[in-house]
Amino acid sequence: MALPENFLADVARICGAAHLVAGDEVRPIGGAGYRPAASCAPGSADEIAEIVRADDEYAVPILPFGGGTAFDYGEAPPAEALALSMRRLDKLVAYEPADLVVTAQAGMTFGELQAALFEHGQWLPLDAPPEATLGGLLATDRSGPRRLGYGTLRDMLLGLTVVNGDGIARKSGGRVVKNVTGYALEKLHLGALGTLGVITECTFKLRPRPETHSVQELEAPDFAGGFALCRDLAKRLPFAAASAGFPGKPFRAQFAVEASPPDQARVLRELQEAVEKAGAGFAVKELEAEGIEADLAPARPRRLQAVTLTDGRTVEPELAARLAWPARAQDFPAQMQKLDVWAGERGFGLLMAFFDFPTRAVAELYFKLDDGAAAPDLGAVLDALRSEGAAATVVWQAPRLPRERSAFGPPREEWDLMRTLKLALDPRGLLNPGRFVGGF
Amino acid sequence: MDHEPQQPPMIPAVLRAELMAAVGPGNVKVAAEELHVYECDGLTIDTAVPGAVVFVHSTEQVVKVVKACAAAQQPFVARGAGTGLSGGAVALNNAVVIELARMNRILELDLENRVALVEPGVVNLRLSEACRSEGLHYAPDPSSQGSCTIGGNVAENSGGPHTLKLGVTVNHVLGLEVVLPDGRVVNLGGPLPGLPGYDLTGLFVGSEGTFGIATKVWVKLTPNPEAVKTLLAVFPSIDAASRAVSAIIARGIVPAALELIDQQVIRAVEEWLHLGFPTEAGAVLLIELDGLRDGLDLLAGRVMDACRSSDCLDVRAAKDDAERLLLWKARKQAFGAVGRLSPSYYVQDGVIPRSKLPEVLAKIQAAGRKHGLTTANVFHAGDGNLHPLILFDERKPEEVERALKCNDEVLAAVVEAGGMLSGEHGIGMEKLKFMPQVFSEDDLEGMRRVREAFDPNYLANPGKAIPARRCWEVKGHKPPEAEAAALPPMRKA
Numbered sequence A: 001m002a003l004p005e006n007f008l009a010d011v012a013r014i015c016g017a018a019h020l021v022a023g024d025e026v027r028p029i030g031g032a033g034y035r036p037a038a039s040c041a042p043g044s045a046d047e048i049a050e051i052v053r054a055d056d057e058y059a060v061p062i063l064p065f066g067g068g069t070a071f072d073y074g075e076a077p078p079a080e081a082l083a084l085s086m087r088r089l090d091k092l093v094a095y096e097p098a099d100l101v102v103t104a105q106a107g108m109t110f111g112e113l114q115a116a117l118f119e120h121g122q123w124l125p126l127d128a129p130p131e132a133t134l135g136g137l138l139a140t141d142r143s144g145p146r147r148l149g150y151g152t153l154r155d156m157l158l159g160l161t162v163v164n165g166d167g168i169a170r171k172s173g174g175r176v177v178k179n180v181t182g183y184a185l186e187k188l189h190l191g192a193l194g195t196l197g198v199i200t201e202c203t204f205k206l207r208p209r210p211e212t213h214s215v216q217e218l219e220a221p222d223f224a225g226g227f228a229l230c231r232d233l234a235k236r237l238p239f240a241a242a243s244a245g246f247p248g249k250p251f252r253a254q255f256a257v258e259a260s261p262p263d264q265a266r267v268l269r270e271l272q273e274a275v276e277k278a279g280a281g282f283a284v285k286e287l288e289a290e291g292i293e294a295d296l297a298p299a300r301p302r303r304l305q306a307v308t309l310t311d312g313r314t315v316e317p318e319l320a321a322r323l324a325w326p327a328r329a330q331d332f333p334a335q336m337q338k339l340d341v342w343a344g345e346r347g348f349g350l351l352m353a354f355f356d357f358p359t360r361a362v363a364e365l366y367f368k369l370d371d372g373a374a375a376p377d378l379g380a381v382l383d384a385l386r387s388e389g390a391a392a393t394v395v396w397q398a399p400r401l402p403r404e405r406s407a408f409g410p411p412r413e414e415w416d417l418m419r420t421l422k423l424a425l426d427p428r429g430l431l432n433p434g435r436f437v438g439g440f
Numbered sequence B: 001m002d003h004e005p006q007q008p009p010m011i012p013a014v015l016r017a018e019l020m021a022a023v024g025p026g027n028v029k030v031a032a033e034e035l036h037v038y039e040c041d042g043l044t045i046d047t048a049v050p051g052a053v054v055f056v057h058s059t060e061q062v063v064k065v066v067k068a069c070a071a072a073q074q075p076f077v078a079r080g081a082g083t084g085l086s087g088g089a090v091a092l093n094n095a096v097v098i099e100l101a102r103m104n105r106i107l108e109l110d111l112e113n114r115v116a117l118v119e120p121g122v123v124n125l126r127l128s129e130a131c132r133s134e135g136l137h138y139a140p141d142p143s144s145q146g147s148c149t150i151g152g153n154v155a156e157n158s159g160g161p162h163t164l165k166l167g168v169t170v171n172h173v174l175g176l177e178v179v180l181p182d183g184r185v186v187n188l189g190g191p192l193p194g195l196p197g198y199d200l201t202g203l204f205v206g207s208e209g210t211f212g213i214a215t216k217v218w219v220k221l222t223p224n225p226e227a228v229k230t231l232l233a234v235f236p237s238i239d240a241a242s243r244a245v246s247a248i249i250a251r252g253i254v255p256a257a258l259e260l261i262d263q264q265v266i267r268a269v270e271e272w273l274h275l276g277f278p279t280e281a282g283a284v285l286l287i288e289l290d291g292l293r294d295g296l297d298l299l300a301g302r303v304m305d306a307c308r309s310s311d312c313l314d315v316r317a318a319k320d321d322a323e324r325l326l327l328w329k330a331r332k333q334a335f336g337a338v339g340r341l342s343p344s345y346y347v348q349d350g351v352i353p354r355s356k357l358p359e360v361l362a363k364i365q366a367a368g369r370k371h372g373l374t375t376a377n378v379f380h381a382g383d384g385n386l387h388p389l390i391l392f393d394e395r396k397p398e399e400v401e402r403a404l405k406c407n408d409e410v411l412a413a414v415v416e417a418g419g420m421l422s423g424e425h426g427i428g429m430e431k432l433k434f435m436p437q438v439f440s441e442d443d444l445e446g447m448r449r450v451r452e453a454f455d456p457n458y459l460a461n462p463g464k465a466i467p468a469r470r471c472w473e474v475k476g477h478k479p480p481e482a483e484a485a486a487l488p489p490m491r492k493a
Helices: A005-015 A045-057 A110-118 A134-139 A223-236 A261-278 A329-345 A378-389 A415-425 B013-023 B032-038 B059-072 B124-134 B150-156 B200-204 B238-250 B263-273 B293-308 B321-332 B334-339 B354-370 B397-416 B432-438 B441-454
Strands: A020-022 A038-040 A062-065 A082-085 A092-096 A101-105 A157-164 A169-173 A197-205 A214-220 A241-246 A251-257 A283-287 A319-324 A348-356 A362-369 A391-397 B052-055 B076-079 B096-099 B106-110 B115-118 B173-179 B185-189 B213-220 B227-235 B257-262 B283-291 B314-317 B344-347 B375-379 B388-392
Touching (some): A005 A020, A045 A169, A062 A134, A062 A197, A101 A110, A134 A197, A169 A197, A169 B441, A214 A223, A214 A261, A223 A261, A223 A329, A251 A261, A261 A283, A261 B293, A329 A348, A329 A362, A415 B441, B013 B052, B013 B059, B032 B052, B059 B213, B106 B124, B115 B124, B124 B150, B150 B213, B173 B200, B185 B200, B227 B238, B227 B293, B227 B321, B238 B257, B238 B283, B257 B321, B263 B283, B263 B321, B263 B375, B283 B293, B293 B314, B321 B334, B334 B375, B354 B397, B388 B397, B397 B432
Antiparallel strands (some): A101 A197, A319 A362, A348 A362, B106 B115, B257 B283, B344 B388
């Protein structure tokens, strides 16, 4: 089935026929190879607004996408939809290094932005793939291990311009680092998968680049001993990142030190002393970093479809989930053991669970279906993850796994309020419909 | 404060009875002399007498009170310590004031995981005191932190000197229990990050009480720094001091706090407290650096270089904790000191890109001169968050007019520099009329839609934060009763 001819004609008129493809020519997006009915690449926020307004008559689902690195996040995309590539909105709008603030169009890639900032000794301290777009990072609220030292996008985002579902461009926030002028609508779009508006422009608070950078890898003879030592270190010393993986055979944790030279010397010295004091089997060494701009590999996968284990092997997970756990951080190892057994009994092997020190009972989990496992009971595994109050969000599942449960879990009471907000800002349900919590 | 004789506004007898049933008769104030105490917050220029004041002690009581108000279509206003500076807690349209100061328990203090669950009436500083022995504190530190409440901080997304490095209230609030304007209780976010759904916590913080009432707040606790160094830099002029601010930021240094105090304020503080500040200086910068002790000297050296490159007359570090506390005392008491200079003053709260500080400060001085008024500055320079004080005598109506005109020009300069109307005090009612200068009608219309998703009948703190709907006829909406009836704030002179 194709999209309404009249709508496609409107889109071609608005963004130019050269920027619209339909049918077999459309390139698949994301790790699961989703193929939309048509794909367009508007050249401005005005064109996006006009497309959304034209769609009022047809109600064709509109799916904004950037680098496609996290397109699989959320519920399955609708069968018939217009994909909206943001890649032509790739300009730096305003950058005043003296203010430590930058405004860019949402289709600019993270790599492009960082390159511009590096020239002035500044950066957006986020772990993300360079090919991801800024809009995509915001819509999926991407973060990595550096959230320990620098916070998440929520702490960096100052202002946003979006095109809401009524085809009207609206801005919120500003270009100042502190602001209580009007409602903070920009926060609503973080992690919202573009369901309230197509993000077209964003303003971030920046940081100066640290003077030194070092990634240290700590090894421990067993998980419990390593976990306790890492937790203690991360509570005492200011790391930019501190994370490890479970099952972690061998146990390895990565610590990023990004500080002035005297501070760095102090932290490295204490790290060394702590390891020596811990005794046999404990060791720490410097990792060859690929430069400060690199993801903290091997601490986290750059793509959801490939994860590097602590023993150095790279494997393709079939299920990736983000977990927020009600357990206290100190109970984390025991909870992990339990989960490992649970999943194993249901045909899923837990490849790796990544988590941060010192306090976060939150983890990214990667599973692979056991060889020869017949009918994986995906629902039971998700239910197990969600037992005891944990909120588990599926961020990737291989196409061969059945989508029998929601990626976001059973409805939560506050989703009613969220639905009201969705109706307020996308009354026709045009933007990424059915892909977010509660089916909106 | 003197008053015009004023009839107390009445709330319906049925509502009054329901409020008394909800919280007990002793917790409902309806007598004129009691209500007048609640006619304003820290911004004394805007006043309105509430229809009633209700003291609540639990979420259940808040629900009952809100439901009673909703049934009677009676607007209500949540109030903590009443230290706000934008008129946010003023009860327009006879609103019922829901006083949360007695919901002041710290419910959970999980030091191991560095989170706390508190009731909205907990005083900001009390939370830091409660975890000090464990080496933790609650980071947002408004000047009023000895009396302001966490609930009020949530409403205004409050800042403070140390939010330069650590972030404002929203960066430290993890979740909320909220009573919506129809009496429903919802939990937004929580102690764990990463719950699926929209970031309603981030939206709620700073919504100035217009989305409902927060009855529990999950907050992050922050480790105390290992070492602190506080510098005092003295400048011949406010222009030189503000250039030094830009020089520090431009060198990639983000201090823990970076405050500017101008000559007017220095003199006022000296006259009162005799702390030994240089009264001949045009301005001083109070610069706090913190972190590991190892790197502090290096950092301090760089900050001193940046100051010297901006014509600094003298820069030195506080030699001990006693001197450090003295410097901070001057900063925290600054508003009080200025209060001794003048019968009234107006505190503005604009925020601008940091590189525009010299330009905008010059315009503020010019506006004061033009209207024959003294202006004084004591503010969070590192954030670009201005707090110009306009001194006037509220007993002289003509001087009040001049002060308001001067204030308009200050805000115009802020907007022209690409700034915003409020950094940490909120829009309240005093800055509503300026909102169309920084947001389009479409932007504001979007904000109203969001407000109506929480509060379709405009019962929660009506007439605040965003301007009322103007084009309701065109859009085919009926004007919400409360909003349509909103009275202009009463100006007291």
